[in-house]
Amino acid sequence: MLFSRVVATSGEVGATRSRKAKTAALAAVLADASPDEVAPVTAWLAGFMLQGRTGIGWRTLSGVEIDPAAQPSLEVGDVEAALDRLAALAGSGSGVGARRTAELSSLLGAATADEGRFLVRLLGGELRQGALEGLMVEAVAAAATLASEATGRRVQVPAEVVRRAFMLSGQLPETARTALASDDPVAALEAVGLEVMRPVRPMLASPGDSLEATLADLGTEIVVEHKLDGARIQVHRRGDEVRVWSRTLHEITDAVPEIVALTRGLPVETVVLDGETLAVAEDGRPRAFQESMKGLGSGAMQPWFFDCLHRDGRDLVDEPLETRRRELAEIVGDRVIPSVVRPTPERAAQAIDGALAAGQEGSMVKALDSTYTAGRRGKAWQKIKPSHTFDLVVLACEWGSGRRRGWLSNIHLGARTDDGFVMVGKTFKGMTDETLRWQTETFPRYETSRDAYTVYLRPEIVVEIELDGVQTSTRYPGGVALRFARVVRYRDDKPVGETDTLDTLRALRR
Template sequence: MLLDDLVRTSREVTATRSRNRKTAVLAALLARLEPAEVAPAVAFLAGEVRQGRIGVGWAALRQVAPPPAAAPSLTIARVDAALTDLARLTGSGSGAARRRVLEELFARATEDEQRYLRALLLGELRQGALEGVMVEAVAAAGSVPAEAVRRALMLSGRLAEATTAALTGGEPALAAFGLRVGRPVRPMLASPAESLAEALRELARPVVEYKLDGARIQVHRDGDAVRVFTRTLREVTDGVPELVEVVRALPCRSVVLDGETLALTDAGTPRPFQETMSRFGAASPRELLLRPYFFDCLHLDGTDLLDAPLGERRAALGAVAGEHRMPALEEPDEDAAERMMGRALAEGHEGVMVKSLDGRYAAGRRGRSWRKVKPAHTLDLVVIAAEWGSGRRVGTLSNLHLGARDPDGGEPVMVGKTFKGLTDELLAWQTRELLAREVGRDGHAVLVRPELVVEIELDGVQTSPRYPGGVALRFARVLRYRPDKGPAEADDLTAVRAMLPGEAGRAGRAGE
């Protein structure tokens, strides 16, 4: 297939806000791909290259400016081969070799293709082909259930792999995907609840457990081999030897555990979230010791538990996790649950989770059988722009423009601004990071690639014609940035609207 076909599809997807239309356009393209084209095409549609880091940035692309080709001739396979060549270039003379590969590639591209390739290589491609839309498109192209595609994706962690299976082998190929010890599963996510009482009312056979202000981890053990992954499925095994030691000492042969880890003070209270996250990039793995708290067991000694109810998974967890099990109460009454939440807050934690013992593990999804309860309203939003500060903040990017994820796969939808909660240190950091992501200016605002996720505390949400989403945040302030989350994990506009007065109950019933 020609790259031009994909570029035109991308343009059409970007131009519509209709989820159905996006799905139809993408499905039509996917159905025409050859098996060898699926992996690169799916990556391109997601705004990524499957080779990962290829050593190409602004500096390299500035030196590449051949006249565009008059007519399309560049294939998806040829682009993918060139990117593979670029990824392999290292050492002395690699800069000149990289320019030659880029010159040849861009010389064969039309003007539209050159524009697309530059955006792709710089990570600036925003075309609305988000994962949820892609799953539906793959299902339509392969004439398979979307849930089967979604499950294969969550178990493999790779959209291209799930797509290839759907298009070449149909449902039987998708059904062959299973949990594999050593290969991370996308973590299940929780939905916010207005109150503990509401969560207890909604969920049958509830379990209430601490909600820590830590980093999500997933650990895999097969014999003595242990691997540790973050919530984004990045492996961090080498940087957390104390966690490896804990998992290696558990009474089992093989296990997959879901949990949180955090750094504690000498008094046993949690250190700030930023200190815990700093361990994953620390030069010395012993700079700050981490303690794990496991709350779910997805596999134990040859038995996969992913499809088992939480009650069964918790029984397996109790048999293996010991002192490293998350504090929890099963089927408490409301008074006992309130006391549990009080203890969690008194010990410096965020709040509690309420889960249904009958619930399944919805890998990679924000399931209604997991509810998070915190005393303060918070949202994870994407920074889409920032305004230059005044007064003592002159020279820094201060007032943040905040966007909620578009559930239909478009650009983030602006829902508010805030400059509150920013320390001098955070102002300096965000100015550097946002300028590195600048894509343009609008008056005194710097427009940025929507990549940074920030956790916002707010009093609530109100209807407002001021922003495109029809809602606005009330008294918003920055709590912290979330380097452990990507923009695809930010809260979407539906979650923001659910915080409108009177909407929580309706949102809960709609999700049942």
């Protein structure tokens, strides 16, 4: 397949607001891809590379000046091979830098102008605002359905089957390859199971409007847990081998020796646990989230667990939460996150007040009959916090004035849509001098361009924002404005694909 087909599809997806049209365009190109092309094409259209980081920064990308090709000739395999070579040129030094620039120049010289722009955005991380994972899951399902027609037997592939396989494999490109390489895609996807030592995509919670509204949604068959202000962890053990992953499925085993030691002492042979780890002060109260993130690697973290996905050969993801909690308690004992099962409304309110009094950020309310599912934020798990907080993306930052002169200060906030991120407001409230210093040192590493007043950034930095509410506004492209927005913290642990959506903000409009 010509690489230009992928580039054209990306442009087509970005040019329409129709989710149905986006899905159809993505499905068509995936269905036509060869088995070797499916994985890279899926990754590129979702905004990332199979190779991860290549070590190429914007200075290198902007420094390559070469005339584009007049006609498209690059194949998908040519581009993937070039990206492999670029990723292999790790390290620093003039020799490595020169080879990297030469390889990049060769690739961009073989690309048309449109292909070159796509490659620069892909290598620079800017395509993260393209087709998001949820849309790609639907496209993979539609592509597998289309591909089955070529065999003379149409098989309808439900998006939920793709989503489940993606959750259990943790890899969208591999899920797409599985779906499109089989004569029976549904059976192939359903055969994807949990594997100990392969991380599972985490289940997510939706924000609850209030305890009363959440209880109306979930009823009385619930558990109310402390929502710890820590770092999400997923822990796997097989025999004496223990591995730990972060919320973004990056392995952090070497940074958490205390969790590895604790897990080796549990009364199991194989296990998969979901939980949080946090730094604790001398009085037993949790330290700030940023301190928990900095504490990774210090050996001073305390792990707590709230779910068990596997125990001694038995997968538990399809079991109700009540069953998983019972298994969890037998395994980790007093390392279960504090909780109250089947509380009355009064007791639930007391539990939430108790979590706040203990220094936690809020509470989780979960349905006891819920299975473990990843992907869309469902209503089975809801988070209750004392005020509205949302995870948004920093799109740009303005230079400060007055006391803030010389510091990057006022941040531009973006909410997630199918097309990427749309601006919904600005704020500098809640920023300490340390925050201003960190922004000024860090943000230029994500820079795409700047003018006299503003540094524009790749949409990769997630920030938690507290606000009083949302109102309709014509000032920002998202059609809403945030009331009294202030910075709570930066979320190094959260990928941009899990940030809050524009629709979620619009639901709060006054």
